[in-house]
Structures are given as structure tokens and as C-alpha cells.
Amino acid sequence: MPLPRRCVDCGVVVRATRCEVCTRVKERNRVRREQRGYDSAWRKLSRLMRANQPWCSKCGSTRDLTLDHIISLANGGTNSPANAQVLCRKCNSSKGSSQ
Secondary structure, three states, X not given: OOOOEEXXXXXXXXXXXXXXXXHHHHHHHOOOOXXXXXXHHHHHHHHHHHHHOOOOOOOOOOOOEEEEEOOOXXXXXXXXXXXXXXXXXXXXXXXXXXX
């Protein structure tokens, strides 16, 4: 069982990172996928590309595949097939830390 610590937002002693109230507030204020640029066209492109290439471009894994922006939307990338690559979740998650 985790040791007690303070909630990162309000300071209440909890056994997690945030208390239940702050967790609910954070989730309610979170920007939705569509507002971040992941609309139905992106989901359709993701299904199509993962069907055409059912392996990770980096490690070759065939499990837990995702579609990744080569140049992120925040850095001016687009939702075009030329700016997308199929990666497993592990490679996609480690991509930001290795650059």
C-alpha cells in the first residue's frame, strides 16, 4: 500500500497523487481528443494505416499498435498520411523521451 503524501493540488493527505475531488476537477477540465485534433478523420486514418501495416515501424511488434504523428500537431504537423507512422504503444510512449 502506498505511503500517505499530500495531494499535488490542494495538499490534503492522500495515498495517491491527487485527492478524489482534485482528480474529478482535473478530468472535467481536460481537453477532449477532438479539441486536440484527433477527430473522426484521424481515427479513420489510424484504422486504415494499422490495417495496411500491422507492425510497429520501430521494433516490428504486432501488439497494441497506435498511429503516431511524425511531426506533432503542436509543432505544426498535420493529420496527413505522410506525417503518420504506425508504432506500438511502447515505442510511441518512449519516442518523446529519446529525442
